[in-house]
Amino acid sequence: MESADFVVVGSGIAGLTFALTVAGRGRVIVITKKDDAESATNMAQGGIAAVTRDPDSFEKHIEDTLTAGVGLCNREAVGIAVRSGPAAVERLMEWGTRFSRTESSDGSIAFDLGREGGHSDRRIVHASDMTGREIETALLRALGRHPNVEMWEDHVAIDLVVRDTPAGRACGGVRVLDVERDRVVTVAASVTVLATGGAGKVYLYTTNPDIASGDGVAMAYRAGVPIRNMEFIQFHPTCLYHPTVKSFLISEAVRGEGAVLRGLSGRRIMEGQHPREDLAPRDVVARAIDKTMKTTGDKHAYLDISHVDAARVRERFPNIVTRLAELGIDMTSEPIPVVPAAHYLCGGIEVDLECRTTLPGLYAVGETAHTGMHGANRLASNSLLEAVVFSRRAAGSAIAELDDRRAALGPAPDPAWHGNEAGSVPEGVLLDYNWDVVRRLMWDYVGIVRNERRLVLAGARMAGIAEEVDDLFSRYPVSGDLLELRNICLVGDLIIRSALERKESRGLHFMEDFPERDDEHFLSDTVVVRNA
Ligand SMILES: Cc1cc2nc3c(=O)[nH]c(=O)nc-3n(C[C@H](O)[C@H](O)[C@H](O)COP(=O)(O)OP(=O)(O)OC[C@H]3O[C@@H](n4cnc5c(N)ncnc54)[C@H](O)[C@@H]3O)c2cc1C
Structure with a gap:
């Protein structure tokens, strides 16, 4: 067993920002x-979106965020984030981030x-x-x-x-599973922070890195801990099709x-679809592409x-130009093949405006948390x-609250791990097969356009898979793959259950059988909590 004042799970922007801010106050x-x-x-x-010059204003950034969120944003959270934007950018620069500059008139x-x-506005x-690489490196x-x-x-948080x-x-x-040494370690801490990022790996096609299995x-x-608004998954309209x-x-x-979007026939996809055409919100663009592809049969x-x-x-776009050139695509002279893909989790762990969860001592930050800022759809670069x-x-x-938490927890906890030891499942095929099935099921039945029948069928299938995976978890040593499979099954189930509760279409959640927005019944968050 190890102990610390703060244990932070995740080393993306959220976890690192937290760790850097508390580092002077205890062991992290x-x-x-x-x-x-x-x-x-x-x-x-x-x-990163921030108001840094006239004639842009906080009010305009707030309004754009609320418009994208279609009635479900927490206005206080939006106001806090937008008004703190310039200070956040300053802080990132103090930590060493270098943003692109240009000479003005x-x-x-x-x-x-x-x-x-x-x-x-720009x-x-x-x-x-x-941008992300520059921030992460700094x-x-x-x-x-x-x-x-x-x-x-190479340590995977289990529970x-x-x-x-x-x-x-x-x-x-x-x-925590220590992958190199094949052992399970308990880290006791006064404050625990989940900064585990998104859950794109729940879907077959995603822009997310492999770590994004919704573990937090x-x-x-x-x-x-209650989980909010899991039905709101943002699909990015333009992932490279390759x-x-x-x-x-x-x-x-x-x-x-x-840049403009075109079907394979050359016809513009967004013309006449939205006043902002190709710069319409992502959900509108992703659905328009999905519809074009389904209608024409194009891949x-x-x-x-x-x-x-x-x-x-x-x-x-030096990075994109170079990467595409390596693949034989010259984006300066020819169109880029693209498909929509799961990109961002708007819902997540319920937190207050200080990112405290309902479990004392536990915080959640970044994409895994639900502060209420994004509502039913996230505005680009707001995350x-x-x-x-x-x-x-x-x-x-x-x-x-560090001293109070220390006092409340008292002496170090029982370090016993009541699960299995580290190792691997003897029949790896059981993990691979279920991994593929879950992600295909979520893509086909719980994707960009949904309906109640497919969601019910998906729920029933997911329950069967989850039962099999729970059985594996109870019988075999824990491995990173098994932990991720267990988590994507659960997160998939939370998305399905939340989607079934929202019998309307709003923001990122589009139901064929309930195509209209219904403020009378659904102008509130969807909350799921584990039964005691
Ligand atoms: C391709 C792409 C482009 C994007 N572009 C933009 C953009 O331009 N602007 C913008 O605002 N947003 C953008 N986003 C979204 C934004 O990057 C993310 O929302 C944000 O970086 C999330 O930060 P995070 O710290 O919460 O999570 P992440 O950066 O994903 O970090 C999660 C961390 O948690 C760790 N982790 C996860 N599970 C476990 C576990 N069980 N045990 C131990 N560690 C674990 C991971 O290893 C990782 O270190 C983009 C996202 C993608 C995928």
């Missing part, structure tokens, strides 16, 4: 599944602001088209210098340690610079920026913003 252990940089953060291309140097779908602060470098912080790579204290149930740390949501749910390359995103910023669509000045395209702003608030709150 950051647990991360694979390499420290393997995260969605590292893949973010577009940038009066000769001064300012941020080179990008424009993205749903934003009424307000995306970016580092070329590798934060890891800043953290690496801190003597109070330890980074545990939370929930303890009974005189004041009631509380989180006392986390059980699954762990919190098993510990009795026979071998998975998960390569073509940033929304490409449409911001003038993909095209994203075309070949009419824009090639030098500007190369300067603005890096949310992660920095709310992780800093969480850190402030955790520092303030």
Whole structure:
């Protein structure tokens, strides 16, 4: 058993921001599944939304966010995030992030602001088209210098340690699989933070990295913490369609610079579909592509920026241009084949405005948390913003309550692990098969366009698979693959159950049999809690 003041599960922007902010106040252990940089953060291309110059305003950014969220945003959360945007950008720069700059008309140097779908102004602060990598690298470098912080790579959090204290149930740390040494370790901590990112791996096609199996949501749910709005999964309209390359995103910023979507016939997909055409919110664009593909039988669509000045395209998107060139696609002169893919989890672990969950001692930050900022649909580039702003608030709150938490938990917890030891399932095919089935089931039955019948069928099939996986979990040693499979089954089930509760169409959740928005019955969050 190990102990720390703060244990942070996840080394993306949310976990690192939290760790850097609390590092001066106690021992911090950051647990991360694979390499420290393997995260969605590292893949973010577009940038971070923040109001940094006139005539843009907080009011306009708030309005754009609320419009995208279709009535379900928590206005307070939106106001906090937007108004803290400039300070968040400053803080990232203090930690070493270098954002792209340009010379303005009066000769001064300012941020080179990008424009993205749903934003009424240019307000995306970016580092070329590798914003996430620049941020991740800077934060890891800043953290690496801190003597109070330890980074545990190749450690997979299994479940939370929930303890009974005189004041009631509380989180006392986390059980972790040490992949290199094949053993299960308990990390006891006064404050536990879930910063585990999204759940794109629940779906067959996704822009997310392999770590994104919704582990934080699954762990919190098993510990009795309410989970909100899981039906709102954002599908990014433009993931590269390629026979071998998975998960390569073509940033929304490409449409911001003038790219248009076309069917294989050359017809423009977004013409007449929405007043903002190709810069319409992502859900509208993803559905339009899905509909075109289903109607024509085409396997993909095209994203075309070949009419824009090639030098500007190369300067603005060096990473995308180079990657595509390696694959034989010259985006400056030919269209890019694209498909929609699962991209972002708008729902997640219920938290308050300080990111406290209902379980004392447990915080959740970043994509795994539901602060209420995104409502029924996330505005592009608002997630890096949310992660920095709310992780800093969480850190402030955790520092303030550290002494109380220490006192409440008392001496170190019982370190006994009542599950199986580390190892592997003898018949790996059982894991591989179920992994494929779950992801295919979610894509085909619980994807961009849904209906009640498919959701009910998906729920029944998922229950059967979950039973088999639970059986494997109870009988065999724990491995990373088994843990992820167990989590994607549970998260898939939470998405299905939430989707079935919302008998309307709103934002990212589109039901063929309930195509209208119904404010009378559904202007509220969907909440699922594990029965005691
Ligand atoms: C391709 C792509 C492009 C994007 N572009 C943008 C953009 O331009 N702007 C924007 O605002 N947003 C963008 N997003 C979304 C944004 O990147 C993410 O929402 C954000 O980075 C999430 O940060 P996070 O810290 O919550 O999670 P992540 O960065 O995903 O980090 C999660 C961490 O948790 C760890 N982890 C997970 N489970 C476990 C476990 N069981 N045990 C131990 N560790 C675990 C992982 O290893 C990882 O370190 C993009 C996302 C993708 C996929």
